[in-house]
Amino acid sequence: MSFHLILFLAFGAVCVGGAINLLAQTHPINSALSLIAVMAALAGEYLLLGAEFVAAVQVIVYAGAIMVLFVFVIMLLNAGVEEHTKGSRVAILFGVPGMLIGGVLLAWVLLRHSGTESVAIGALPGPPKEIAQLLFHDFLLPFEVTSVLILIAIMGAVVLASKPPASRTESSPAGKVD
Amino acid sequence: MNPSLHLWLIPILPLAGAAINGFLGKKSSRQGVSVVGLLFPGAAFAWALWVAARFSSLSLPYQEFFAHWIRISGFTADFTLYLDQLSLVMLLVVTGVGFLIHIYSIGYMWDDPGYYRFFAYLNLFLFFMLTLVLANNYLLMFIGWEGVGLASYLLIGFWFTKDSAASAGKKAFIVNRIGDFGFLIGLFLLIKHFGSLNFDQVFEAVKPLSVETAGAGVLTAIGILLMVGACGKSAQIPLYVWLPDAMEGPTPVSALIHAATMVTAGVYMVARSHVIFEHAPMALTVVAIIGTLTAFFAATIGIAQTDIKKVLAYSTVSQLGYMFMACGVGAFSAGIFHLMTHAFFKGLLFLGAGSAIHAVGGEQDMRKMGGLKSYILWTFLTMSIATLAIAGIPPLAGFWSKDEILWKAYQVSKVYWAIGIITAFITSFYMFRLLFMTFFGDYRGTQVDAHGHVTRSHDAHAHGEPHESPMVMVVPLMILAVLSLVGGLVGIGNRFEDFLAPVFGSPEAVEAASHGTEMLLMGMSVAVALLGWWLAYLLYCKRPELPQKIADSLGDFYQAVAHKYYIDELYAALFVKPLIDGSTRILWQGVDRKIIDATVDDSADAARHVSDEVRHMQSGNLRSYAGWIAVGSAVVIAYMIWMGVR
Amino acid sequence: MVPLSYYLMLSGILFACGVAGFLIKRNIITIFMSIELMLNGVNLSFVAFAAHWHALAGQVFVFFVMVVAAAEAAVGLAIIIAVYRTRETLNIDQVNLLKL
Numbered sequence A: 001m002s003f004h005l006i007l008f009l010a011f012g013a014v015c016v017g018g019a020i021n022l023l024a025q026t027h028p029i030n031s032a033l034s035l036i037a038v039m040a041a042l043a044g045e046y047l048l049l050g051a052e053f054v055a056a057v058q059v060i061v062y063a064g065a066i067m068v069l070f071v072f073v074i075m076l077l078n079a080g081v082e083e084h085t086k087g088s089r090v091a092i093l094f095g096v097p098g099m100l101i102g103g104v105l106l107a108w109v110l111l112r113h114s115g116t117e118s119v120a121i122g123a124l125p126g127p128p129k130e131i132a133q134l135l136f137h138d139f140l141l142p143f144e145v146t147s148v149l150i151l152i153a154i155m156g157a158v159v160l161a162s163k164p165p166a167s168r169t170e171s172s173p174a175g176k177v178d
Numbered sequence B: 001m002n003p004s005l006h007l008w009l010i011p012i013l014p015l016a017g018a019a020i021n022g023f024l025g026k027k028s029s030r031q032g033v034s035v036v037g038l039l040f041p042g043a044a045f046a047w048a049l050w051v052a053a054r055f056s057s058l059s060l061p062y063q064e065f066f067a068h069w070i071r072i073s074g075f076t077a078d079f080t081l082y083l084d085q086l087s088l089v090m091l092l093v094v095t096g097v098g099f100l101i102h103i104y105s106i107g108y109m110w111d112d113p114g115y116y117r118f119f120a121y122l123n124l125f126l127f128f129m130l131t132l133v134l135a136n137n138y139l140l141m142f143i144g145w146e147g148v149g150l151a152s153y154l155l156i157g158f159w160f161t162k163d164s165a166a167s168a169g170k171k172a173f174i175v176n177r178i179g180d181f182g183f184l185i186g187l188f189l190l191i192k193h194f195g196s197l198n199f200d201q202v203f204e205a206v207k208p209l210s211v212e213t214a215g216a217g218v219l220t221a222i223g224i225l226l227m228v229g230a231c232g233k234s235a236q237i238p239l240y241v242w243l244p245d246a247m248e249g250p251t252p253v254s255a256l257i258h259a260a261t262m263v264t265a266g267v268y269m270v271a272r273s274h275v276i277f278e279h280a281p282m283a284l285t286v287v288a289i290i291g292t293l294t295a296f297f298a299a300t301i302g303i304a305q306t307d308i309k310k311v312l313a314y315s316t317v318s319q320l321g322y323m324f325m326a327c328g329v330g331a332f333s334a335g336i337f338h339l340m341t342h343a344f345f346k347g348l349l350f351l352g353a354g355s356a357i358h359a360v361g362g363e364q365d366m367r368k369m370g371g372l373k374s375y376i377l378w379t380f381l382t383m384s385i386a387t388l389a390i391a392g393i394p395p396l397a398g399f400w401s402k403d404e405i406l407w408k409a410y411q412v413s414k415v416y417w418a419i420g421i422i423t424a425f426i427t428s429f430y431m432f433r434l435l436f437m438t439f440f441g442d443y444r445g446t447q448v449d450a451h452g453h454v455t456r457s458h459d460a461h462a463h464g465e466p467h468e469s470p471m472v473m474v475v476p477l478m479i480l481a482v483l484s485l486v487g488g489l490v491g492i493g494n495r496f497e498d499f500l501a502p503v504f505g506s507p508e509a510v511e512a513a514s515h516g517t518e519m520l521l522m523g524m525s526v527a528v529a530l531l532g533w534w535l536a537y538l539l540y541c542k543r544p545e546l547p548q549k550i551a552d553s554l555g556d557f558y559q560a561v562a563h564k565y566y567i568d569e570l571y572a573a574l575f576v577k578p579l580i581d582g583s584t585r586i587l588w589q590g591v592d593r594k595i596i597d598a599t600v601d602d603s604a605d606a607a608r609h610v611s612d613e614v615r616h617m618q619s620g621n622l623r624s625y626a627g628w629i630a631v632g633s634a635v636v637i638a639y640m641i642w643m644g645v646r
Numbered sequence C: 001m002v003p004l005s006y007y008l009m010l011s012g013i014l015f016a017c018g019v020a021g022f023l024i025k026r027n028i029i030t031i032f033m034s035i036e037l038m039l040n041g042v043n044l045s046f047v048a049f050a051a052h053w054h055a056l057a058g059q060v061f062v063f064f065v066m067v068v069a070a071a072e073a074a075v076g077l078a079i080i081i082a083v084y085r086t087r088e089t090l091n092i093d094q095v096n097l098l099k100l
Helices: A003-024 A028-048 A052-077 A089-112 A128-138 A140-161 B009-027 B030-057 B085-108 B115-134 B138-156 B163-194 B199-206 B218-233 B242-248 B251-260 B262-272 B274-278 B281-303 B308-328 B332-359 B377-391 B397-412 B414-439 B471-499 B512-542 B546-554 B556-562 B564-617 B622-645 C004-024 C028-053 C057-087
Strands: B062-072 B075-083
Touching: A003 A028, A003 C004, A003 C028, A028 A052, A028 C004, A028 C028, A052 A128, A052 C028, A052 C057, A089 B622, A089 C004, A128 A140, A128 C057, A140 C057, B009 B030, B009 B115, B030 B085, B030 B115, B062 B138, B075 B085, B075 B115, B075 B138, B085 B115, B085 B251, B085 B262, B085 B332, B085 B471, B115 B138, B115 B251, B115 B262, B138 B163, B138 B218, B138 B242, B138 B251, B138 B262, B163 B199, B163 B218, B163 B242, B199 B274, B218 B262, B218 B274, B218 B281, B242 B251, B242 B308, B251 B262, B251 B308, B251 B332, B262 B274, B262 B308, B262 B332, B274 B281, B281 B308, B281 B397, B281 B414, B281 B556, B281 B564, B308 B332, B308 B397, B308 B414, B332 B377, B332 B397, B332 B471, B377 B397, B377 B414, B377 B471, B377 B512, B397 B414, B397 B471, B397 B512, B414 B512, B512 B546, B546 B556, B556 B564, B622 C004, C004 C028, C028 C057
Parallel strands: none
Antiparallel strands: B062 B075
C-alpha cells in the first residue's frame, strides 16, 4: 500500500461518506454541510493529482462562495425538514434502477481496463503560471465569454429574486425576464 | 354519295327544347313553355317528314357521322346516325305520335304547377328515343335505351310528392336495370366475339356463320341476353311488373312512353338484331314463347281490373307479347307493323282514357263511371274506333297487323296460333268491357263531390257534370282515330313487308292452297273478335248483375286474377324482402356499422387511449422527468458501450 | 501509484450519488445541491484524465466548469426564491404547473 493510495482512499472515503450523508439527511442545512465536506475532500484529491490551482479554486469558489450562497438561501427561506409528499412513481421505479444500471455499466467498463495505467502522485503539476498561460492565450475567448456569462447571471439573479413591485403596471425592464 | 340530310337535327331539336324548358321554364309563362314545348318536337317531326320525302332518292343504308366517340385499337364506336326503312318507320311513329301527344298535354297538364318540368322531361324523352332509333351501333342505342329509362323514371314519378308515384318510378327503373344487365352482357359477348358493336360490322360478321341448331352457341347466348334486355324495357314475363305501376304517371306519359314508343324499343332492338336471331333458332323460340305467354297471361289479368288505366296497361303488355311472338316466328316486319298500328290505337286509347278521367274530375275507377257517351261525345267516338281497332275488327288498323302475326305464327306452330287467337278473344272482351263500363249505362259517379273527392292531383277544379275536354285535347284524338282507321291499309298485299324487305329479307311466296287457309284464319280472327264484343255486351250492358255472380262463383280463382296472380307479392317475398333484409342486416349493420364505422371510430379511440396514457409523461413533476432522463441516459450509455465492445 | 480507474470510479460514485439525490429528495435546495455534487464528480474525472494524459487543458476546463456552476447556482437560487415567494413551498412535488 503506497502512501499515495492511502491518502487517496482517505479522501475518497470522506467524499463518498459526505455524498451518502447528503442523501440521508432530511434537513437541507445538514446536506449543505455534508456537501462542503465533500468539496474539501475533493480539493485534497486534486492536490494528489498535482492540480494546485484547481484545488485552490475549488476551496475558494466552490466551497467558499457557492456553498455559502446555498447556506444563505436556506437561512433566507427558512427551509425546514422535508415533508413527505406523494413522490413520483416514475422517479423511483425507473430512475433509480436506471441510474444503478448506468453505474454498474460504467463500473464494469472501468474494471475491465483497470490496473494497467497508474497515475503517479503529483503526476502533472498545475502551477498557476502554466494555467494562466493556457487561459489567456489558447482559451482567451471562452474566458471572456464566461465573464459575460457571469454578468448575465448576476443580472438574472437580481431580477428574479427581487421583490415584485407593488403595482402590477410597473413591469421589469424588457428582455430581462425569462 | 348521299347529300347530307342533317339527321342529327331530329334528336337535337327536342334536346334543345328540353334544355330551354328545363332551365328557363320555371320563370316563363305557360304560353311560352307551351310554344317551346311544341315548337321543337314539331320541328323534329317536320324534319322527319322531309327526310321521308327524300327517302326514295337515297342509297341505303344512309349513315351520317356526327362525332368521334370511342376509338381504341380493336374497337370503334362513334356518334353515327343510321337510316334505313326500319328506322324510318320508327322515326315517323315516334316523332308523329309524340308530337300529337305534346299537343294533347298542353290541355291535360295546363293546371299542373310542374307544367314546364313536364314538357322538359317529355322533350328529353324524345331526344333519347330518337337517339335509340337512329343509332348505328349498339352502344349509342344503349345510351338512348338508358336515357328513355331515365325519362320514364322522371315522368312516372312526376308527382313525386306522392309515395306511390315515387315508388312506381323506382320500380320501373330498377326492373329495367335488371333487363339492362342482360343486355350489357350480350353487348360484351358481341364485342368479344366480333370486336365491334356497329350494326353493319356485326351483321356482316354473323351472316356467313352457320345456323346454330344445336342451340348452345355464342349467338344463342347473345340472342337470349338481348331478349332479357327487351323483356325489361318492353315489359314481358318476367319483368313486366313495372308497367302497371307506371300508370301513376300522368296519362300523356302513359300514352307516349308506355304504349307507343318506349316499350316498343325492345321490339325494335330485336327486329334490328334479326340477323343474330335468325342464326340462333333456340333464341328465337325463347322470344316467341315469352311473347305468346305474356300476351295470354296479361290479357287474363286485364279482364278483372277496375282501374281504366290498369286495363290499358295490361293490354299494352299483352299487345307487346304479340309483337314478340311475331319476331319469334321470324315475321319481323309483321311485328313492326303491329308496333305501328298499336302506337296509333293504344295511344288513342290512353289519350281518350285521359280525357274521360279529366271529364269525371280525376276518377279512374270504371265502376264509378258509366253513361259518359252522352257527356263526352268526341271522346266516346274516338275511343270506340280505337277499341274496334284493338279488337281486330276489319278494316281498322289492328285487324291487319294482328292477323298478319297470327297467320305467320300459324305457319310455324299451331300452338302459337291457338294461344294467339284465344288471347285475341280475351282482348276483344276486356276492351269492349272497358268501353261499356265507361260510356254506357247510367253515370255511377257522384256529382256533388266535385270539390272534395280529388283522387288525382291534377284535376282539382270544380265539376258540376262530366264535361268534354278542350279542343286542344280532342284534335289529337281525332287525328289518331283517323290513323287507326286507315293506318292498317298500308299492310294490304304485303306492301309493308315489301317496304321493309331490304332490312328483313324478302317474304316467302304464298301458295294458293295456303292462301285459302289464310282466308279461313282471317275469318276466325274476326269471329272471335265479334264473340268478345257480344260477350262484353251481354255482361255489361244487358245483364250487368252477371259479372258479380260469375266472380263469386269462381271465388278464389277470380280473386287471384284480380290481384294479378299475386306476382308482385311473390317477387316481393322472393327477391325484394331478402335483398332488403340482407342489405339491412349484413351490409348496413354488419359491414357498414361494425367494420367500416368501427374501424374509423376505433382508430380514433385508439389514438385517444394512447395519448391518454402517454400524456402522463407530462405530469409537471420534475422528479419523474429526472427519472425519464436517467433511464434514457442509461439506455444510451448501454448502447454506446455495446457498440464499443463489438 | 493509484490506477486511473480508481479515480474514475470515485467520480462515478459521486455522480451516481448526485443522480440519486436528484431522484429521491424532495426539497428543491437539496436537489440543487445534488446537481452540484454531480458537477464535482465530473470535475474529478477531468482532472484525473488531465494528469493521465499530461494535458493541462483538462484543468482549464475544470476552471470553466466551476465558473458555469457558479453562475448557474446564482440564477437557480434566485429562481428558487421567486418560486418560494409564489408557491410558499420548497417541495418539488408541488411545483407541477407544467403539466398536461
